[in-house]
Amino acid sequence: LLAIMGSSGAGKTTLLNVLASRNLSGLYVTGSITIDGQRMNKWKLREISAFVQQHDMFVGTMTVREHLQFMAKLRMGSGYTTAEQKFRVEYLIRTMGLIDCAETLIGISNTVRGLSCGEMKRLAFATDMLTRPQIFFCDEPTSGLDAFMAGHVVASLRRLADDGMTVVITIHQPSSQVYSFFNDICLMACGRIIYLGPIDGANALFESCGYPCSDYFNPSDHFIRTISVVSGQRNISLRTISKGGLHFRNHVSFFVILIKEEIRPKMVERQRTFYNTNYKASFWTQLRALTWRCWLTTLRDPMVLKTRIVQTTCAIITGAVYYNTAVTSNTIISINGFLFNQVRNLNFMLQFPAVPAITMELPIVLRENSNGVYTSTSYFLGKNLAELPQYVVLPAIFNTIVYIMAGLLPSLWTFFCAVIVSVLLTNVATSISYATATIFGTTTVATTVLPIFVVPMMAFGGFFITYESIPKYFTWLSTLSYFKYAYEGLAINQWETVDVIPGCLNHTGKYFDCPKTGSEVLESVR
Known part of the structure; x- marks a missing residue:
């Protein structure tokens, strides 16, 4: 489970979009994305990955089970029988903790009462998990949630990572409980990477650069406060960041290399072929x-x-x-x-x-x-x-x-x-x-x-x-x-x-x- 962290405007979502090959209109992107040496275009990448955007959008007059059954028909396609699709839906309802609200309408704001924000986010995860992706990109999964619900949501992502999936998320300022779920973190400022690696390594790096984190302080708060660029004081902030030995990475390729090492080889060895059509269902x-x-x-x-x-x-x-x-x-x-x-x-x-x-x-x-x-x-x-x-x-x-x-x-x-x-x-x-x-x-x-x-x-x-x-x-x-x-x-x-x-x-x-x-x-x- 890798978390891309940084202050607002640091470039977290843009980096996630580039890696997932989504929402790239208006961006000029150079370079390529490869997995185990195999170059990925956006359609091949979509075959092996899922992308959950920050804002959840559902048809509010459907129940949770009806929505997942609908998505199973279209996302899983003709390669699965109806029984297999139903089994997958029920499995995800249990895994994502949606059993109690399976027959509840999703809801429409100010019109139809429905799911809570946390349940809505877990439903978004379940929707994209239907196709068994090997890489799971998620943009700000805890946005708008309180600390308790945020912990539940990230715990769900932690379970996915424990099951062998590579999970990459952006997050603004996680609590100490949420931070403890991460394996690796990527710290960003001004659109560039400052640190990428295990969470323990981040503590050691900042301490060696003269920015130690107190034992009673949330590490994520400390890191983000240290590398944040203050509006109107960009040059001063950049000098503060670099004076202790924290340096920007010149290329995002370093990030891609680490991600590549985390991906299981079975991802590119999947028996399912890449369809010429963009749609799984007829x-x-x-x-x-x-x-x-x-x-x-x-x-x-x-x-x-x-x-x-x-x-x-x-x-x-x-x-x-x-x-x-x-x-x-x-x-x-x-x-x-x-x-x-x-x-x-x-x-x-x-x-x-x-x-x-x-x-x-x-x-x-x-x-x-x-x-x-x-x-x-x-x-x-x-x-x-x-x-x-x-x-x-x-x-x-x-x-x-x-x-x-x-x-x-x-x-x-x-x-x-x-x-x-x-x-x-x-x-x-x-x-x-x-x-x-x-x-x-x-x-x-x-x-x-x-x-x-x-x-x-x-x-x-x-x-x-x-x-x-x-x-x-x-x-x-x-x-x-x-x-x-x-x-x-x-x-x-x-x-x-x-x-x-x-x-x-x-x-x-x-x-x-x-x-x-x-x-x-x-x-x-x-």
Whole structure:
């Protein structure tokens, strides 16, 4: 168990990222990583290593066991049977001390109560242990934990090291108990290595350089305080570090050599070949697993129930406003207004709740995708397959309530067509939400930008201004407006079969200047 230690900004995480070949965007890296003389690219290194990042990210509506089963399907791949995957999951639940919370939801901050920080960190270890890596990189595993929980977490890593795994972690300032778990330490300052070796050797080195550590003082505190570079006093701090004989290593290769000696030869002799593909599971396995996870998320998401309640309430209110509206010359505008309100309500009712459905998962998806767990295509298809039922059932329920209460044409075919238009409209609206959420990444920005696109689509939807009245230089907006096509679809469905509209004849038998048939109504709204 090797701990990379140093003050904030010393370069601990950067060094760990370089060694693990992860998160290297924006960095210029020279040299190479070799294990027993065999040069490693990032894909080969990922085959024999795991990397646990500082911030844990999980789908909070899954239980611990469900999450590990999902990851086992995708990370262990087709080389293992279902029984072997389940056995591995149960073994890790026991090893990582997760038995008591195996059926507990992971949790969502401020929404769904779940695991503690320590349990969350141990779950992250278990997730990356599924593939039996030989090297385990871990960035700040004790960040945000109290001393007791930090001790439990590092003790878990100590057990992994005792089982023959090489564990490399970064840590800011460990307690004396945590420090005692380490075999070796790497002390860093200003992006360079000052000491690398056994913990006993560090005490001897600092004492020989004139910086002895008291028997009653935490060695890690003493080392970090001695080599820390004070902001605004860089040159003074560097002179203090070097005056006693502490010197920077010129190359990180020294670090790599020591790590190489700790790695078991079996690592590079593993029988499993390096796949040409970056993914262990097939596309269909990914699709099934992701559909299952997204389906569980949809069922357990508290927002879904709230959306259904709001939807039903809005449907009843809308139906009450237009209750039993008869088709007469005086109600043509009211019916057209009802149809456009139907389009508007269905759009906004499900469009904005769809934004956080993507933005909350996006960081998780990006991390899992970059780790080679699954493709972005399989996630997108799985997400759509899992949420398709609600985007069919919810608009169908809404349409059924308002259609019956408003007293529209009592025709089964007309009703069915209205449902189809409502479902298509809802899926277009949510697709726009997905695109906006993916492009802008956060709920705040996406919900701010979304109306900038949607409001012009609504304005040129055919109700507020007819197509013939639109200036030529704005007709392209009408062509792009999905409100227009949905409104026209519902209008045609309502008026096409209406042969006579009562109320256009006066007592003398002459017609008033009003539409007399459904076809004339359709002509008037074009």
